[in-house]
Amino acid sequence: MKLELGKILIDDVKFGDKIEVNDGVLTVNKDKLIEEVSEDSRIESLDIELAKPGDSVRIIPVKDVIEPRVKVDGPGDIFPGVLGGEEIVGLGRTHALKGVGVVTTGEIVGFQEGIIDMSGPGADYTPFSSLNNIVVTCEVDNDLAQSEYEEVSRMVGFKAAKYIGEAAKELEPDEVEIFEHKPFPEAIAEYPNLLKVGYVYMLQTQGLLHDTYVYGVDAKQILPTLISPTEVMDGAIVSGNCVSACDKNTTYVHLNNPIIKDLYEHHGEEYNFMGVIITNENVTLADKERSSNYVVKLAEQLGLDAVIISQEGFGNPDADLIMNCAKLEDKGIKTVLTTDEYAGRDGLSQSLADATPKADAVVTAGNANQTVTLPSMEKVIGHQKFADVIAGGFDGSLNEDGTITVEIQAIIGATNELGFGNLTAREY
Amino acid sequence: MALRIVHYINQFFGQIGGEEKAHISPQIEDGPIGPGNGINAGLGDSGEIVKTIICGDDYFNENAEDAKAEIKEVLEEVEPDLVLAGPAFNAGRYGMACGGVAELACDELDIPVISAMYPENPGYEMYRNYAYMIETSNSAAGMREAIPNMVKLIKSYVKKDGKLGRPQEEGYMPRGLRKNMFTEKRGSTRAVEMLIKKINGEVFETEYPMPNFDRVAPVDPIEDLANTKVALVTSGGIVPDGNPDRVESSSASKYGEYKITEMGETAHGGYDPVYANQDPNRVLPVDVLKDLESEGVIGELHEIYYSTVGNGTAVASSKVFAQEIAETLINDGVQAVILTST
Known part of the structure; x- marks a missing residue:
């Protein structure tokens, strides 16, 4: 499977009469966009606003961030099984509007999640502060079941990103990257002397607001399986979760999975990058045992020598991470783990809920319990009142002057466990 | 100076x-x-x-x-x-x-x-x-x-x-203190570089050495349950309606002490709250224990329960909560505790 990923670099976004890209400026017709994404009768109100890097703007609570992409050539559509049909993606050509994020917000369900500050100290902790964000605020009738609200909001985000992505279809990309995933016999024959390396991609599947979808299938229901890195780039994996926003993978991060990107960097030189095993993080012990056993089976079937395992979330999924690690190491398959830490606000507690001495190679995205004070912003998109109850917030988080003191856990993407950011922690 | x-x-x-x-x-x-x-x-x-x-x-x-x-x-x-x-x-x-x-x-x-x-x-x-x-x-x-x-x-x-x-x-010995910092290379790049070193048998430094866990040995089974006073303690976040003590949805800094008749909702932010909110007995099984009490299977159900949120809560905080809760329970004559988690 070969995918050409064309990147159109966008450095500004504005509203105008029609949707178009000129000299790196994306223009969006606000009314048309609202019309495109509002057809669900469950939507009560929907608004679109812009938030740009450096703006005195806070977006809270953020549900998802999505990069606009479009299929230019090859089968299927972006977000297959969700918006597109059931074709397998990851072939041909795809264009991406780089520097743009579609952000969804609204009163959503349960505890509301995720902060993006476009400037100030909070901006350093979220990768999405550097994007030109098109923010969709979607509200529904209060009587609607919470799970339906979540679904409405999720779909609105995908529709908006897909609609905006279409603007890139006819454009000449600023850069084109080519990624190829060959049939296994060819892949092995190509670099017979290199060690075979894989990627175990753990997907959050703990329930409402903790779900991930693969070709539209709730990943709770899957057995671990193989996926081509190029399918991931075409939106085969999308986010349905936002609770404890710091270490949940937004759809943007799935599309731009940095481990896949960095594994390709040394493919054919340091190792033979064979592919990706996706697995889930279900809540029952039986599920954890079965999924980790199945991961090991797939890794052995591929003849892998080593893997990177990325976690999503913390606490309960620490058990999945450690099971995957220990069982693979027992089979002689070397592991590197990427995770984050919950070491307490003082940094003195043990950081994970489970451990094994076999996990001797761990990359950490930092201690999510560290607190930060975010200054007040001139404009708030969404509902700032949720600062006290989001995961990472506490009673008194929202101060009278509009400043917010929270754990960085509340900042979306702050401790992303795919290693999307540069935050880490060390022992002192 | x-x-x-x-x-x-x-x-x-x-x-x-x-x-x-x-x-x-x-x-x-x-x-x-x-x-x-x-x-x-x-x-x-x-x-x-x-x-x-x-x-x-x-x-x-x-x-x-x-x-x-x-x-x-x-x-x-x-x-x-x-x-x-x-x-x-x-x-x-x-x-x-x-x-x-x-x-x-x-x-x-x-x-x-x-x-x-x-x-x-x-x-x-x-x-x-x-x-x-x-x-x-x-x-x-x-x-x-x-x-x-x-x-x-x-x-x-x-x-x-x-x-x-x-x-x-x-030159000092590690203090067990985790401090955040920004690095030059993003996490994924560091992971791939660590992988290359590990497969080549080169020296690498893990960013998080695994902790040593407390392993708590289970106590002996209770022999005379019919004369035992039992209490419920949960990390599943069951609190009275409106969460009066504002127990945090994650990284709890406190626990609550409530009457078993006051269960209302969950404060927990780490699991789907819908079913616990519909019926908090699903997390804190007061209904079943009341039945067992009236059937004489257990001696008595303690009328107070203790609740915190386990989601992302520091082990050090949990230890402090547990010590305080255990002391109060002992003073109240409680002989056994059922801990429910989520």
């Missing part, structure tokens, strides 16, 4: 005597004594030991509260910039005393502490959070290395205005 330093040592290094003097209460002397002389000489303009506290190891360990109160008084009066304790080498009681002094100075008085001991001294494991501890050999024969190492760390502390670097770079 030269630091004003108070030095804590035991009766032996304080040149008062050996085991026969281990019972002495804290004595205060001006200036350095024993190992303090070498340290003081090495410090030059960086600092000066203004007082030395000498205390018997038995006295400190057997009368910890009195000893700490006396030492606290001295520290409050002298107001030093830094407290030194030891070196204690592998002397367990001395190490524990140095650690106890470190906890007092660091935690209660906000005075930084530098100490030195053998890594297997129980004082290190127990009190490593409270002091920068230099590694020493296991006996006083290592004094010749310990003193210059302590001097070097103190000088670095002065030079860096208290902002010491990482353990390896400064």
Whole structure:
């Protein structure tokens, strides 16, 4: 499977009469966009606003961030099984509007999640502060079941990103990257002397607001399986979760999975990058045992020598991470783990809920319990009142002057466990 | 600026005597004594030991509260910039005393502490959070290395205005303190580089060494359940309607004490709250236990339950909650507890 990923670099976004890209400026017709994404009768109100890097703007609570992409050539559509049909993606050509994020917000369900500050100290902790964000605020009738609200909001985000992505279809990309995933016999024959390396991609599947979808299938229901890195780039994996926003993978991060990107960097030189095993993080012990056993089976079937395992979330999924690690190491398959830490606000507690001495190679995205004070912003998109109850917030988080003191856990993407950011922690 | 330093040592290094003097209460002397002389000489303009506290190891360990109160008084009066304790080498009681002094100075008085001991001294494991501890050999024969190492760390502390670097770079033993920082390379790049080193058999440094976990051995089964008073305790976040104590949805800093008739909803942010909110008995099974009580299977269900949120909550906080809850339960005559988690 070969995918050409064309990147159109966008450095500004504005509203105008029609949707178009000129000299790196994306223009969006606000009314048309609202019309495109509002057809669900469950939507009560929907608004679109812009938030740009450096703006005195806070977006809270953020549900998802999505990069606009479009299929230019090859089968299927972006977000297959969700918006597109059931074709397998990851072939041909795809264009991406780089520097743009579609952000969804609204009163959503349960505890509301995720902060993006476009400037100030909070901006350093979220990768999405550097994007030109098109923010969709979607509200529904209060009587609607919470799970339906979540679904409405999720779909609105995908529709908006897909609609905006279409603007890139006819454009000449600023850069084109080519990624190829060959049939296994060819892949092995190509670099017979290199060690075979894989990627175990753990997907959050703990329930409402903790779900991930693969070709539209709730990943709770899957057995671990193989996926081509190029399918991931075409939106085969999308986010349905936002609770404890710091270490949940937004759809943007799935599309731009940095481990896949960095594994390709040394493919054919340091190792033979064979592919990706996706697995889930279900809540029952039986599920954890079965999924980790199945991961090991797939890794052995591929003849892998080593893997990177990325976690999503913390606490309960620490058990999945450690099971995957220990069982693979027992089979002689070397592991590197990427995770984050919950070491307490003082940094003195043990950081994970489970451990094994076999996990001797761990990359950490930092201690999510560290607190930060975010200054007040001139404009708030969404509902700032949720600062006290989001995961990472506490009673008194929202101060009278509009400043917010929270754990960085509340900042979306702050401790992303795919290693999307540069935050880490060390022992002192 | 030269630091004003108070030095804590035991009766032996304080040149008062050996085991026969281990019972002495804290004595205060001006200036350095024993190992303090070498340290003081090495410090030059960086600092000066203004007082030395000498205390018997038995006295400190057997009368910890009195000893700490006396030492606290001295520290409050002298107001030093830094407290030194030891070196204690592998002397367990001395190490524990140095650690106890470190906890007092660091935690209660906000005075930084530098100490030195053998890594297997129980004082290190127990009190490593409270002091920068230099590694020493296991006996006083290592004094010749310990003193210059302590001097070097103190000088670095002065030079860096208290902002010491990482353990390896400064020469102190790890304190178990996790600190965030931004790195040049993103996490995924570091992971791939670590993978390459690991598959090539090269040396690599994990960013998070695995912790040692407390393993709690299960107690013996209850023999006479029909005469046992049972309580419910949960980390599933069941609280009265409106979450009156504002127990956090993640990283809880507190727990609540409620009547079992007051269950309303969950405060937990780490699982789908819909079903717990529909019926909190799903997380805190009061209904079933009431049945068992009326059937005579259990003696009595305690009318109070305790609840916190386990989601992302620090182990240290959980330990404090559990100690307090256990004490109250024992005082209320509770003999068994069912812990429910989510």
